[in-house]
Amino acid sequence: MNLEHLKALVAVVDEGTFEAAADLLRVTPSAVSQRIKALETSVGQVLVRRRVPCTATDAGALLLRMARQVQLLEAETAAALGTGSSLRAPLPVAVNADSLATWFLPVLHQAAGWEDSALDLHVEDQGYSSQLLRDGAVMAAVTSDPVPVSGCRVELLGSMRYIPVAAPGLRRRFSSPGGMDWAAMPVMKFNAKDTLQQQLLAAKSVQQAPPTHTVPSSQGFLAAVRAGLGWGMIPELQLSGELADGALVWLEEAAHQDVALYWQAWSLDSNRLARIGAAVREAAIDQLRPGTRQEPSAPSRAGNRRQK
Template sequence: MNFEHLRALTAVIDEGTFEAAADLLRLTPSAVSQRIKALEASTGQVLVRRRVPCTATDAGVVLLRMARQVQVLEAEASAALGNGVASRAQLPVAVNADSLATWFVPVLHEAAGWQDTTLDLHVEDQGYSSQLLRQGDVMGAVTSDPVPVNGCRVELLGHMRYIPVAAAGLHRQFGGAGGADWADMPVLKFNAKDNLQRQLLAAKGVEQSPPTHTVPSSEGFLAAIKAGLGWGMVPELQLGNELSEGSLVLLQEDVHEDVPLYWQSWTLDSARLHRITRTIRDAGRHRLLPAAAERRTGKGPSGSSTAGRTRRR
């Protein structure tokens, strides 16, 4: 199987169009099209859905995964042979937005010193990121799915704790010392996948949803809470001194959600993949709660164990 044909396949899928892939590869769109057609002829199957953006068929996913592996191994072999300056290999990784804004930051600091690797980060809800592995879009993913994708290894990184908070002014307006008025106090959600606030409201017996604002950004979500737009479940790791200073209020002391996070990556013998695995493992060990913490103290909105639940972003 021709390496240049595989390289054309990854370019078309990553860039979304034959024209953009041609620009990346410094070829004409016709040349890229011919390489894809040759690859499809050799496999006897359609590999690319010709639409905007272009996507891989089921057969294309299989070859896309192999193509990414070949590119990484090719770059590492070239470096090991000392063939001039080591080429940079792209390392596509999926991570949820809350992690990217908190405990994952040290990984970025480490990656800044890697002269042979460029990161291609895909921000996706941890409950859905394993699908990117199945599609061949990424080589590793921070996910809440403990079941390894075929051809992948999985390890528990730790648990991320979320707590319900609101701006002090909003808390005074909707309850104050008498407790939060859960039925009327405005609430935030990250996106349609975010059900953590709904779980807490259901546990409080609130059947009809209060005014709900959508803020699809980790930093924006916290900023909206500080502005008094609504209350929400926020990672403890994302908070500074807001609670001690009184600008934010913890709505209920004994309620939190501990979300397990796993690292899934391809079982590829790659120095680059092993390195980022070690880096992510170390970052998780230093910032996330250990597994034992949830078994010892973890309670969800209803007071029950939260093992196995998923969380937004």
Template structure:
């Protein structure tokens, strides 16, 4: 498993095509193809699906994860040998949009001071982000999956509370006899993976799907709720500055227990890497400041502004 061959594999997957990988590595597309073929010959399996963008096979995912680990260790070894400028190691991390827009922000502040590492964020729903670890796409992930991926360690971060809210005018339109008409009131969803609203409707025995609007943006989702386009489950961190002015109202004031706590975990490679330890510590500290304890207790940190959507 030649190091240059592994670098070519990572470049092809990161850039999406052999031509783009060649530009990154400053070699010809033919040389990239030869390195991938040599790597496939050495392990006796096809590693790359030749499509646009290129993707790994199951065997390729294993090699891709090793390639990324080697790159991190190579950069750290080079820095330890010194002198000279330290190589920047890419730190691919998966995080859901709601986290990125809120409690995860201090991680970006920390990363701004890392001269030897470049953060590479992948947006993915917390219920699916662990798959990126399995495929070797990322070295760490914010996930709702408590079962560690093979070769990874997992630790609980805390829980995000989602609260059903709506614009006052929308709630008033569908409020009759002191109860909301959940079956008729328009609802928002982030994307096809977003089932938080549907879970709440199921708890209320709503069998008919209300009019549904898709808004695949954390900020856009909040803006849509404020505009009265529909109601939605929004993280309480994102609502800190919205409820007091009255631009949004909590729907659980009318219906008891209408909220959802999503427990988040940090999964990362079991790799003895200073850079990986650094980002793990940054994620852990940010979560401790802003997320609820896993047992469902109250908020920990003084600032609860700025969550995001779920995916």
């Protein structure tokens, strides 16, 4: 397969349109279209869904994954030969938003010193990020899926602990000698994928859905809980003194949910992949709780949850 054709496929999927891909590759949109058509002719299948944004078909996802691997190996080979000092290999990585807002930050500090790599983060729920590996959209992912994607290695990083908290005033309003009125007390969620709060309510046999506020922002979600808009499951790593100073209170003594996180990455002999894997592992050891393997149905946090 022609390397330029594969580069065109990556550019179209990443940029979303043929025009934007053309700008990136510094060619005309017609040239990009011709390269994609030539690639599709060579494999005998449609590879790109031509809509906005453009997406890869199932067949295109297979080639997309190969194309990214080729790009990475090309950059590392050029560097080894001393001819690619200015060639930054893209490193697309999926990470759930709660991790990005907390324990993953040291990885960004390390990546700031990598002059040969361009970090491309995809914020996705840990329960869904492994699909990005299957689609070829990313090379590695922080995921709650312990089952390795075909062609990938998987290792347990540790567990994130979530605790149910609320503003003191909110808890007082819905407290009684008989306990908390969970069915009436407003609750927060990040978006439709966010199920942690609902899991706690289900465990308490709450049948009626309480008033629910949606705040799709990492800092905004925490700020909304502090403001008393509703209660929510917050990562303990994100609570920097709120419980100690009384800004937030634990709704139920010792209640929590632990979500095991895994690092899945391509089984590729790549210095860049090994380097980011080491950085992720180091950050996880420093901040995550020791984890135990969980089944794929582990609790899941919303796809863009805690996005800044």
